[in-house]
Amino acid sequence: MRLLMLLLAMVLLPGLSCAGPWPRSDGGVFLSFAVERDREGNSYTSLYGEYGWTARRTLGIELGHTNVGETSALIWLQQALGRGEGPNRYTISSGIGVIERDGEYLPLGIIGASWGRGIERLPGGGWLAVDARIKVAGKTERIAYREGMNLVEFGYLTPETTAKLDVTLGFKPWDRTMVINQLRMEDRKGEGFSAKLATSVVYEIGGPAKIEVGLVTPLRGPGEAALRIGTWLEF
Incomplete structure (x- = not known):
């Protein structure tokens, strides 16, 4: 029933991130x-969900949409490693999906790994997590050549690889x-390295619901500072 509710919510709500360890x-x-x-009007809308398939396996779905017209959908499965003992936690994950660009649907695949541990010395207790991902998406290349009096054009699919690394430090200063x-x-590939710092405050408004307000600041690469507003549900 909960899995059905998760899938239904993702269909009804408008709408990428990585599960922690x-x-x-x-x-x-x-x-x-x-x-x-x-402030330039660029926007990114995302819907992210996790479902505990078993005690050691998590099923995830991600939907994303940019204001320039790119939409992505991804489903992935995460597996916990080790016995779950000690301060360190490790997981691996993989998934498949699709990207829609200008009416063209292209394949998408990811593999990832995560590490994390709790940090008791932070105010209210906290955690540190490192999430690494490699994403391979299809990209259409077009070539035109002439055969006699005719101009012939054809397209072929090439891989477009993106490596991502997220380092997260969180703590709970108040209840x-x-x-x-x-x-x-x-x-x-083709655009180089970029880095951003995202800082958010997440406040529990009651029951399973939380609200998130934050700021995303570019440290390297193109882009402007962006405001982030979101909602969380956990049950």
Whole structure:
């Protein structure tokens, strides 16, 4: 039933991120809907969900849309490694999906790995996590050549690889409030290396619901500072 609710919510809500190294509890559901927008009008809308398939396996779905017309959908499975003992946690993940660009649908695949541990010395207790991902998406290349009097054009699919590394430090200074700092690093073929710092405050408004307000600041590469607003549901 909870899996059905998760899938239904993702169809009804408008709408990419990476699961941390702590698997979702068996049967547990987490949903996050967020919008990032800068002063130039560029925006990114995302819907992210996790479902605890078993105690050590988490199923995830991600939907994303940019204002320039690119839409992506991804489903992935995460597996916890080790016995779950000690302070360190490790997971691996893989997934498949599709990207829609200008009416063309292209394949998408990811592999990832995560490490994390709790940090008791931070105010209210906290955590540190490192999430690495390699994403391979299809990209259409077109070649035109002449055969006699005719101009012939054909397209073929080539891989477009992106490596991502997110370092997250979070803590809970007050009972209903979390502060999350995330360094987002990305190396995209043809565009080079970029880095952003995302800082958010997440406040529990009651029951399973939380609200998120934050700022995403470019450290390297193109882009403007963006405001992030989102909602969390966990049950």
